[in-house]
Amino acid sequence: MSAPIGLPNDPPADEALAIEFGLEPEEYAHALEVLGRTPTYAELGVISVMWSEHCSYKSSRVHLARLPTEGPQVVQGPGENAGAVDIGDGFCAVFKMESHNHPSFIEPYQGAATGVGGILRDVFTMGARPIANLNSLRFGRPNHPRTRELVHGVVAGIGGYGNCIGVPTVGGEVQFDASYDGNILVNAFTVGIAKSDGLFFGTASGLGNAVMYVGARTGRDGIHGATMASASFEGETEQKLPTVQVGDPFMEKLLLECCLEIFSKDCLEGIQDMGAAGLTSSSVEMAARAGNGIELDLDAIPRRTKALTPYEMLLSESQERMLLVAKEGREQEVIDACVKWDLEVAIVGRVTDTGRFVCKATPGHDPLDDTPTAKDPQVVVDLPIPLLADEAPKYDRPQKQPDPRTLATGRMTAVGTTEHITDDPGKMLVQIMGSPNVGSRRWIYRQYDHVVRDGTVVGPGEGDAAVIRAFCEDGEKTIEKFLAIAVDCNGRHVLLDPFHGAAMAVAECARNLVCVGAKPLGTTDCLNFGNPEKPETMWRFARAIDGLAAACSALDVPVVSGNVSLYNETDGKPILPTPSVALVGLLESPEHRLTMAFREEGDVIAHLGKLGEGQLGGSELLMQLHGHVSGEAQQIDLAAERKLQDAMRALAKAQLLRSAHDLSEGGLGGALAESCITGAIGATVKLPDGLTPADARLFGEEPSRIVVSFEPDARAEVERICTEHGVPFTGLGVVGGDRLTVDGVLEVPVAELAEAHRTALDEIVGAD
């Protein structure tokens, strides 16, 4: 075959352009060598997006391989559009989390909205009906000039998309830290339900089969979005606005219903959404998975803008588009469903056996012209699929442990003193409950429809995790399943020790699931870090992977899907390392569910797990005292964590508890306050004697601890189950009254804590 042609107005494809497109000179040289010729402008665009960090995971692939991905519950591991775990009766939970950080910083509403749209498509592409969304957000310091606008925009964008498409947003987490001033994080998670034997994959199989385009028409939005997402921000971001896509959740709702209808006809070989790098990555990845080639007729691409060039069509990230490969002779069934749902559909190519990505287009032909010129398709792209997929560049980048002295440290806890380290522990507790990092997220989740689809059993703000009823439809029969989902990460602890901090994120997330009565099944991760070309960042990344791996193995929650987002820095200042994780678990019965609220006067309050020793590293308390992350890193004992979680599950199954709440930001004091606030009832507790000041033990954030409450009659049985699992049990006090009293330390009216908690975001978002 002769070499592909460029178009008359194409800029010259050379090394300078390659660098502008984000390639390294050596990468461009490698492409030249493999091709044996100069690529066309369109080809260089294709190569550069497929080799971008975002699409190729070139800096992270060598490390991701260390994550545990297997287990009897795993139905689909990493490598597909989303992962899946078995939830019994032939059904699976399909889930994934993905970042949309850079676009959301440039244009918060659309960036966040299309983040939600993208992750929803990843899940329903698998043949699953999405049943719930979560999100993990990071913003700059509360008083940063852009924080208010970004919070308003991101929250409205997430709500605008999820509310319209009708998938409940049932939980999430939000943190504020100066390190995110110039680079916010928006990580979106979706879980859906499918029959385990009815999953669909992104494979272009069957020679000669039709490649079909379904959904929104192609425009010029989002061109080079994947490349933008693979670079750091420097100075002005306004000029990057054209790289951000614009979402249409109504279109996606039609696409969702249409795809589910198509799936039910079983007329597809494969399907993939056009996400990052749009038509290019979907075609190339589908062909790569099947070991095939693909040939596209770009003249047939539905478009909404005149004079689109092959380069633009291939790199556009217009939203709400799907690429399908129909089974032989079944194209009409796909077309019929699209007609019903008023969606654009076109046959745009064929599966080939050449192992090459070939695109044809007629120079000068535009179907939107009043009288289009005659078609005379010429080859404009002809690239080997492996070069763009498995053989894309892969780096084991240099690592260097950061100098521990670069971490500012603050006042440590002096062992042996019994003096309080805070001037007034009660006032400090109110201050912590009113901190934007700890306070109520009500202003946010009130803007999300968290009740659509009649499945929200434990909603936002009620428990440590959300509990969702999934309706699993099997012919005429509907089976109800109860899933627990949560998302976690505390970047402060990861900064102090990436291994332990990342392990603690997994442990906390799994603990959240057991605290609502579920068995954790699987993990998805979203690894947000700075520039991987800096050895310190790469060291943190590699250590965090090891921490995730250790915790996922210890707690039997394999990683089934995930996403890496690097270059999260502005003007050379990286974010807190933020390996967010979301876990999915299953409740055997809805009767096992628990929330965090203290319920009845006279109930016993107990602490499960090893009591805190006043280790304050990375705590909200030190943040309040010093204004920056400080202290010595927390360490997690994963074996103890596992025992604690097993005990907690046994307690939930035995239905012995009235409440359960994991200890995290704000430590024991924060957990007690939240159980009081949500239950609108007080508590009186006494801390056992310790070697460190009582308020340090009250606010320390050592992992692997849970506060529970139960009827006095249940005490012996609760203690027995803890003992049986080798978990320390400590009675702390009783529920009742209208004040939280910690003997000899503090006494605060619950109403005062509640007021601080409720208004914690006011300084950022404005009074309600």
Added chain:
Amino acid sequence: MRVAVIQFPGSNADWDALHAARDVAKADARYVFHKESELGETDAVIVPGGFSFGDYLRPGAIAGYSPIVPALKRFAERGGPILGICNGFQILAEIGLLPGALTRNAHLRFECRDVHLRVEGRGPFTDTLAEGSVIRVPIAHADGRFHCDAETLETLEKNGRIAFRYCHPDGRLPESPTERGTDGLPINPNGSIADIAGIYDERGNVLGMMPHPERASESILGSADGLGLFESLGAHLRKGAA
């Protein structure tokens, strides 16, 4: 009882309505796609919530041009019970089956939370609920602020057509549109005139309401108060059949 749930493109609480009617209230419930021109054999119709046609132009505006709408109007004229929930209420107002309009919430944001409603007006969906009783159901809307002219409001009040008003948990109406409850949130969540959450049409068989009774029909969802509307409908239909 037989219940038809209309599916517009963008309806997203269609499942919620079908589930509550079929699986909880044990009705013979099914979907009717908006491109149909007949409802088929049915005793009642639910126009469900969602974002029909993406809320483009105005919530509910484009749905008025769907092929099913004439059949819906004929059903209403025959006295057939119709329940429009959330976007369904917006659609019924747009096609003129109910008076007034649903405008942007006073605080201009989408709002999702539980509210308390005082049951007032009598009709097929409220007859068996005690007048003055309080039910707790969720709202989830951005455009739920009911508005109408003074004359219409007077007619609604006079003829007992206000089915539900936003109220305190004990049934008290807020003394001002901005009065807050103990949780710090406004009792009237969207600024609706006269705290109106739902109204009947002139004939008394069409009910439109912004809150979602179908999302509060089972105790596992935190409230089963909404089931009362389906039970009332069942009683109404049995009475008619007798």
